[in-house]
Amino acid sequence: MGDILITDDERDIRELIGDILRDEGFSVRLAANSEECMGAIEQEPPALMILDIWLKDSKMDGIDILKAVKRDRPEIPVVIISGHGNIEIAVAAIKQGAYDFIEKPFNIDQLLVVIRRAMETSRLRRENSELRRKDVTTAEMIGSSAAFKALRAQLDKVTRSNGRVMLTGPAGAGKEVAARYIHANSNRANAPFISVNSASIEPERMEEVLFGREAGDRGVEPGLLEEANGGVLYFDEIADMPLGTQSKILRVLVDQQFQRVGGSDKVRVDIRVISSTNRNLQDEIDAGNFRQELYHRLNVVPIRVPGLDERREDIPELARHFIESLNASQGLPVRELSEEAEALLQTMHLPGNVRQLKNVIERVLILGDSGELIGVRELEGAERGEADDGRVVLSGALATLPLREARELFEREYLLTQINRFGGNISRTATFVGMERSALHRKLKSLGVVTSSKAGTRVAHVEEASQAAE
Numbered sequence: 056m057g058d059i060l061i062t063d064d065e066r067d068i069r070e071l072i073g074d075i076l077r078d079e080g081f082s083v084r085l086a087a088n089s090e091e092c093m094g095a096i097e098q099e100p101p102a103l104m105i106l107d108i109w110l111k112d113s114k115m116d117g118i119d120i121l122k123a124v125k126r127d128r129p130e131i132p133v134v135i136i137s138g139h140g141n142i143e144i145a146v147a148a149i150k151q152g153a154y155d156f157i158e159k160p161f162n163i164d165q166l167l168v169v170i171r172r173a174m175e176t177s178r179l180r181r182e183n184s185e186l187r188r189k190d191v192t193t194a195e196m197i198g199s200s201a202a203f204k205a206l207r208a209q210l211d212k213v214t215r216s217n218g219r220v221m222l223t224g225p226a227g228a229g230k231e232v233a234a235r236y237i238h239a240n241s242n243r244a245n246a247p248f249i250s251v252n253s254a255s256i257e258p259e260r261m262e263e264v265l266f267g268r269e270a271g272d273r274g275v276e277p278g279l280l281e282e283a284n285g286g287v288l289y290f291d292e293i294a295d296m297p298l299g300t301q302s303k304i305l306r307v308l309v310d311q312q313f314q315r316v317g318g319s320d321k322v323r324v325d326i327r328v329i330s331s332t333n334r335n336l337q338d339e340i341d342a343g344n345f346r347q348e349l350y351h352r353l354n355v356v357p358i359r360v361p362g363l364d365e366r367r368e369d370i371p372e373l374a375r376h377f378i379e380s381l382n383a384s385q386g387l388p389v390r391e392l393s394e395e396a397e398a399l400l401q402t403m404h405l406p407g408n409v410r411q412l413k414n415v416i417e418r419v420l421i422l423g424d425s426g427e428l429i430g431v432r433e434l435e436g437a438e439r440g441e442a443d444d445g446r447v448v449l450s451g452a453l454a455t456l457p458l459r460e461a462r463e464l465f466e467r468e469y470l471l472t473q474i475n476r477f478g479g480n481i482s483r484t485a486t487f488v489g490m491e492r493s494a495l496h497r498k499l500k501s502l503g504v505v506t507s508s509k510a511g512t513r514v515a516h517v518e519e520a521s522q523a524a525e
Contacts, residue, residue: 058082059170060101062092062120063136064111068159072105075163076170089115093123100128103173105166108137108144118151125152126320129267129277130180132173136161152275194235197376198369200478201513202361206233209358214240219308221353222331224360227410230331231291233360238287243327246286249279253295261300262316269318280313283326290330293353294339298346305349328353363408365514367476371397373409377416387420395431398487401476403434467502470495471515479506479513 059081063069066087073083084101086092088110095101104124108117115123121133135148138159145156154173157166196207213220214237222230231250238248256264267278280288290296296304307313312323330353339345363370374392381387392400405411415434423433456464470488477483485495499505503518 058084058099058101059103059105060084060086060092060095061105062086062089062110062117063105063107064088064109064113065107068107072166075167079167081170089113089120092120096124096128096131100131102131102177103170104131104133105170106133106135108135108148118147121148121151121153122320125275126322129275129281130177132177134166134169134173136166150269152269194232194239195376196232196236197373198366199372200366200368202366202478202509203369206358206360207236210236211240213237213356213358216356217327219327219353219355220329221355221357222329222360223357224331224333225362225406225408226333227408228333228360228362229409230333230360231289232409233358234287234289234329234331237329238289241287241327243286247283248287248289249283250289250291251279252291254292258297258300261297262303265300265304266313266315267322268316275315275318278315280307280324280326281322284324286326288326288328290328290353292332293330294332294334294336294345298344301346301349305346305352308349308352363405363412364475365509366478367401368478370401370412370476373412374400374416377413378420381417381420387417390420390423390427390429393428393430396429396434398476399431399434402472463502466498467504467517470499470502470504471517474504474506474513474515479515481506 059076061069061072061076061083062085063072064087069085069087073085076083084095086095090113092106093115106117106120110116117135117137121135124131124133129152132154133152135145135153135156136159137144137156148156154176155169157169196203196210198204198207210233220234220237222233224230234250235248238244251265253261263278265278265280267281268276270276303313307324308328311325312321314321336345336350336354340347340350371392374397378387378389378392382389400412400415403415405415407414419429419433423429470484473488474481474484477487481495482492485492488495490498504515505518506513506515508514
């Protein structure tokens with residue numbers, strides 16, 4: 056049922072309690088003083104402690120032990136017992152985080168009720184903590200493009216270390232997935248992964264959420280730093296963290312310890328920090344919004360997560376993955392993408408990146424036709440606002456240009472999109488668009504389109520001289 060550590064300097068008392076609890080199905084360990092108690096905790100943390108306040112021939116009394124336990128292992132419920140009880144001692148014990156206080160001589164039935172309630176409360180807290188830690192974002196990395204392979208190679212290198220990682224890249228590119236991949240493949244994989252969304256926490260509550268709090272009426276309430284102990288703490292969009300909190304996080308990174316809000320004792324933690332941002336932190340530093348010292352502490356290993364515009368080859372694979380995962384999580388139908396639909400997805404403007412692609416797929420599966428294949432019309436209807444008669448809708452800018460200029464603009468944008476869709480591969484682009492490779496090269500030159508390496512892949516863009524000429 057659970058392992059209970061009983062600490063009492065009176066042998067008869069601790070053995071009597073131990074015998075009764077064994078009869079009730081609990082496993083029990085006994086300690087006669089603070090040294091035996093702390094040694095037992097270090098060897099194996101118990102599920103619950105029964106602790107006498109007055110301990111003869113001990114370096115620490117019960118309150119000192121209680122403080123140490125609540126500092127280092129706040130999840131362990133502690134029931135205080137004493138033969139010299141008074142209201143002041145009871146209040147002091149509860150303030151330090153004790154679950155309850157029972158005065159000797161106590162009623163065994165009363166003690167059993169308190170123990171069972173404490174164990175149940177502890178169990179519910181653990182379950183609640185596990186639910187909060189439960190991955191809502193998969194750690195599975197999907198893709199096969201050159202840019203994706205370069206990213207995963209970088210991530211694989213940092214999984215073997217304990218260094219702090221700064222993930223940069225556009226919103227929705229998959230920075231949290233990358234962080235979870237590092238955690239899942241590291242030696243901390245079985246420990247917690249705690250995500251802190253800096254933008255969603257009210258600035259005035261940030262320190263309480265991170266560091267926890269100590270209050271006389273509610274005892275000790277652990278924060279996210281304690282929940283992450285032994286594992287990974289992920290700061291999502293670190294640039295949104297208030298300046299005042301930044302300085303305290305900097306101190307935690309240096310000392311690996313902190314004080315709870317309202318508390319005076321130091322709490323030690325062992326955490327690996329991964330952070331992410333879609334902003335230029337140097338600009339934030341120059342503007343006085345981000346501490347340069349914290350930036351240097353967090354940016355030990357910088358890794359850029361590319362957006363979908365740099366890995367369009369991966370879009371069909373990602374779309375199929377989302378279809379399967381939405382079927383498993385929501386029971387949405389498993390449907391195949393037609394070749395035309397795959398091509399359209401690869402050419403769509405998706406500023407929300409992977410997150411937006413998933414939304415498009417989910418919308419099609421919910422609102423789309425019942426046919427087995429997902430066609431172009433469903434995707435156009437979901438994302439592009441297609442005209443009722445199926446005609447292509449011209450953008451305002453294109454519709455106002457003379458035919459020659461409109462054709463040149465269309466050809467440039469069309470070929471840029473197709474080249475990036477095929478990862479910069481000119482041969483595959485030429486085959487798809489129906490042109491000879493040499494003819495395509497001449498066309499690209501006339502349009503001012505060039506390719507260059509970026510994030511491990513070839514990316515097409517308009518030559519700066521060509522843009523200036525326009």
